[in-house]
Amino acid sequence: MSRTSGPLLDVPVGYRIEDWELTGPIGAGGWGSVYAARAVADGTPVAVKLLRTDVLAPGQRASLDELVRQEVRFSQEADHPNLVRTHAVCTVSDPDRPELDGAIALVMDRAERSLQDLLDATEPGEPVPNAARVLRGVAAGLMHMHAAGWVHGDLKPANILLTAHGDVWLADFGLTVELEGTHAHMPPLGTLDHLPPEWWSQRTDARGTVVRPTADIWAFGVLAHQLLTGGLHPFMGATARARALAAQSYARGTAPLRLDDRIPEAWRELITDCLAPDHNSRAPHDAAAVAARIRPLSNDARRGRRVVLPAVVAALMAVCAAVAATLLPGDDDNTGSQRDRSSPSAASSSSVPVAAGAIPADSDIPTALREPITRAANRCTEEEITPVVIAALLKAESGFDADAARPETDEYGIAMWTPSVFRAWAVDGDSDGDKDYMSPPDAIVSMGGYVCWLGQRFKQEGLKKDLPALVAAGYRTSDRTIIETGGVPERILPHVEKVRGYLAEYSG
Incomplete structure (x- = not known):
């Protein structure tokens, strides 16, 4: 089951709810707490979702009751091997535990984990194990739902469950609605990452927001x-x-769709169709058509993947460069910092060619920073954003000083982040669970995401010439400043020239 964030109810192991006994917590989210449980009669494993009612206003309680009734009715009417089943709905009666008294308990099939768990355990850039089989199961479940006249409304990795036997179940039907002709109404809720662009412009009235099956198709493409x-x-x-x-922006036609280059061509075509920018252009690609197209692609999620040589070579060369930097003569500091490139030994220390944009072995870029710099660049789909571009930006911002600070302008760390801006772009670059602008890996990988977005913004506005200079100026000011100026403002030119100089140095 999905291990989502949120406060769990304090329910002891062994707690009985009618014919089921809770054996331990699984997770919690905005809709309630989920527990592993078993049937008292025969030990059949199940999951129990507890929805608190003690903190709800009367109107909220009525809405919750309606959502539960809808979820149960859907589960009864739309039985399918790729849909999780709800076996029973109970109301907890326990006056000694006010937080539990009156809670609604949904007893459901129990899975081993969610698709979100699988994604969390997968290396970014690599397909999840058996990706095609999982997508085939999701498409089959969606096809059955749509044919029965229902829209899921909240299709996302956390709502797709996987069993130890390889079953794929669509789950969490709290926002699932029944079609009334071509559309239905649902509460103005959902997961931002998987909502179609038209959701933002739909009018919300007393019945909710209009939703169509094509919203699920968009979510499937994501x-x-x-x-x-x-x-x-x-x-x-x-x-x-x-x-x-x-x-x-893509839906308005001001930005192109840029899918990851590592996705095989046939899958790219399918995803592109699912991500058609509006309902009308997405409508021909219904769930049945999507399911039919997936069948011949079952072995193509890994076999036949297109190899993107520049990204692969850049990553490999960065690793080689990091090793080589520790072996270069005359460098007692293995961080590689402050190397004097004007000395004869520095100029001739390496004749090994490197991929365009990769970090050269004989540069002053600290060894410890080369991996996060390369990773930050490789996460960006804009070919101009290379490892040496990000390195040049860092050198101009802080001189690679992790403790750099300009309190008068509220800028700190190796990437000179303003804390409030960092929070909007923060990425956990060192996988320690924290996002800290003073942590070089966090700051660098977050910088990569921001400058990649700047590059996309400028291209949308027709500013494509000398993109590294534009993103350097945008990082120091803002995207709006560059767009309104139509290029690099004169007052930022000295900083941009520094970046250009370091970039020329690192590009050899």
Whole structure:
């Protein structure tokens, strides 16, 4: 089951709810807490979702009751091997535990884990194991739902469950609605990363927001891109809101669709159709058509993948460069910092060719920073954003000083982040669970996401000439400043010239 964030109810192991006994927590989210459980009669494993009612206003309680009734009715009417089943709905009666008294308990099939768990365990850029089989199961479940006249409404990795036997179940039907002709109404809720662009312009009235089956098709396209790239979203942005804005720019025709180059061509075509920019252009690609197209692609999520040589070579050369830098004569500091490139030994220390944009072995870029710099660049789909571009930006911003600070302008760390701006773009670059602008890996990988977005913004506005200079100026000021100026403002030219100089130095 999905291990989502949120406060769990304090329910002891062994707690009985009618014919089921809770055996331990699984996770919690906005809709409630989920527990592993078993049937008292025969030990059959199940999952129990507990929805608190003690903190709800009367109107909220009525809405919750309606959502539960809808979820149960859907589960009874739309039985399918790729849909999780709800076996029972109970109301907890326990006056001694006010937080539990009156809670609604949904007893459901129990899975081993969610697709989100699988994505979290997959290396970014790599397809999840058995990605095609999982997508085939999701498409089959969607096809059955749509044929029965229902829209899921919240299709995302956390709502797709996987069993130890390889079953794929669509789950969490709290926002699932029944079609009334061509559309239905649902509460103005959902997961920003998987909502179609038209959702933002739909009018919301007393019945809710209009939703159609094509909303699930859009969510499937996002999901497929995530599965085939180890979790990468098809729209650039460090936050869900930023990615939603990027999707809206694409839908308006002011930005192209840029899918990850590592996705095989046939899958790219399918995802592109699912991510058609509006309902009308997406309508021909219904769930049945998507399911039919997936069948011949079952072995193509890994076999036959297109190899992107520049990215692969750049990553490999960066690793080689990091090793070589520790072996170069005359460098007692293995961080590689402050190397004097004007000395004869520095000029002749290496004759090994490197891929365009990769970090040269004999540069002053600290060895410890080369991997996060390369990783930051390789996450960007804009070919101009290379490792040496990000290195030049860092050198101009801080001289690679992790403790750099300009308190008078509220800028700190190796990437000179303003803390409030960092929070909007923060990425955990060192996988320690924290996002800290004073941590070089966090700061560098977050910088990569931001400058990649700047590059996309400038291209949307027709500013394509000398993109590294534009993103250097945009990073020091803002995207709006560069767009309104139509290029690099004169007051930023000295800084941009520094970046250009370091870039020329690192590009050899």
